[in-house]
Amino acid sequence: MRSRPKNIADPELRSLGRRLVALQRRAEALGIFTDDRELLECSDCGLKEDVDATGRLFTYRGRPGSRDTGLRFAEQAGGRFRCPGCGATICEAELARLTAPEAPAKRRKK
Numbered sequence: 001m002r003s004r005p006k007n008i009a010d011p012e013l014r015s016l017g018r019r020l021v022a023l024q025r026r027a028e029a030l031g032i033f034t035d036d037r038e039l040l041e042c043s044d045c046g047l048k049e050d051v052d053a054t055g056r057l058f059t060y061r062g063r064p065g066s067r068d069t070g071l072r073f074a075e076q077a078g079g080r081f082r083c084p085g086c087g088a089t090i091c092e093a094e095l096a097r098l099t100a101p102e103a104p105a106k107r108r109k110k
Helices: 011-029 092-099
Strands: 048-051 057-060 074-076 080-082 089-091
Touching: none
Parallel strands: none
Antiparallel strands: 048 057, 074 080, 080 089
């Protein structure tokens, strides 16, 4: 009979992990962007997220530096978000793919 694997995580490490999760939740509650996902942009109505110098998340339309609309994208299941401006659904994975830097072009051998 096989014995169950023991949890080898150090109790201090588990405690630290719990404290980090609590701190991240507090930061999110205060409106601070914790960089745990891509910034969102709605292609339907042009509402965009950005982060100010203090780390606070805000949304705007138009040029960067515009005033905060006060609207916030609502997180839904499966890495999706609902745009508060028009109700469109934004898929975070698709947004990440679209905003990823392009691979450099391969050089031809002479």
